[in-house]
Amino acid sequence: MPDYSKHTDFFDSVYQVVRMVPYGRVTSYGAIANYLSTPKSSRVVGWAMNAAHSIPDVPAHRVVNRNGLLTGKMHFSSPNEMQLLLEKEGIKVINDQVQNFKSLFWDPTKELKL
DNA sequence: TGTTTGACTGGGA
DNA sequence: CTCCCAGCCAAAC
Numbered sequence: 001m002p003d004y005s006k007h008t009d010f011f012d013s014v015y016q017v018v019r020m021v022p023y024g025r026v027t028s029y030g031a032i033a034n035y036l037s038t039p040k041s042s043r044v045v046g047w048a049m050n051a052a053h054s055i056p057d058v059p060a061h062r063v064v065n066r067n068g069l070l071t072g073k074m075h076f077s078s079p080n081e082m083q084l085l086l087e088k089e090g091i092k093v094i095n096d097q098v099q100n101f102k103s104l105f106w107d108p109t110k111e112l113k114l
Numbered sequence: 115t116g117t118t119t120g121a122c123t124g125g126g127a
Numbered sequence: 128c129t130c131c132c133a134g135c136c137a138a139a140c
Contacts, residue, residue, distance in 0.1 A: 041137090
């Protein structure tokens with residue numbers, strides 16, 4: 001296991017934002033990165049989500065890329081699980097693409113407006 | 115210790 | 128509109 005003694009804050013911040021995503025809504029890595037004042041570090045958010053497997057309270061299935069594409073579905077227990085969870089929340093997913101993504105999109109910097 | 119990769123994004127062609 | 132390229136930072140090799 002890596003040493004998280006210094007970077008737990010960033011990861012934890014990502015988890016907090018993801019946890020704030022309302023039911024039936026989705027957000028993007030960039031939105032989370034932007035909320036953390038690090039819009040250029042959107043990739044690191046992806047890594048944070050990779051580590052989110054240890055955090056059961058983090059709905060990683062609500063995090064997609066800016067295109068609304070389920071890019072991270074392959075990292076779940078089952079590739080179908082991410083889409084399944086989204087559909088269970090009333091989100092339609094066709095060909096790994098979130099339908100009506102623009103309306104379902106939840107931007108923490110705009111909606112939360114801390 | 116140096117290089118490569120990745121659940122991304124924005125801008126340019 | 129789609130496709131390609133560079134930047135970014137942490138983890139893995």
